[in-house]
Amino acid sequence: MCANADEAQKIAQAAIERRLAACVNIVSAPVRSVYRWQGRVESADEVLLVIKSSRRVLPALQRAVAELHSYDVPEFIALPIAAGGAAYLQWMAESLAVPAASTKTRAKGSKA
Numbered sequence: 001m002c003a004n005a006d007e008a009q010k011i012a013q014a015a016i017e018r019r020l021a022a023c024v025n026i027v028s029a030p031v032r033s034v035y036r037w038q039g040r041v042e043s044a045d046e047v048l049l050v051i052k053s054s055r056r057v058l059p060a061l062q063r064a065v066a067e068l069h070s071y072d073v074p075e076f077i078a079l080p081i082a083a084g085g086a087a088y089l090q091w092m093a094e095s096l097a098v099p100a101a102s103t104k105t106r107a108k109g110s111k112a
Helices: 005-017 055-068 086-096
Strands: 023-037 040-052
Touching: 005 023, 005 040, 005 055
Parallel strands: none
Antiparallel strands: 023 040
């Protein structure tokens, strides 16, 4: 969860640019969160990020979120991919791979 749309965009952009995510969905409709913080029940409108990544880069992704997030304790949970379309999973792997210096850049237009 992010405090606002600008923060969500900043984190999403950085995750993609650093090849820590293949795709980030920003759910811009406010999500109303109710939670306990420092002994009190709080609530806030937040923006949800769904980040598609891999276990291999998870530690670096978590560090990046912590670095860019405004919260003291940003929500960061990982759910395993139980299954997926072969072409989509291949695209994810390619998107997360650091390209070799001699490899040409992938063409734009791929959708997540």
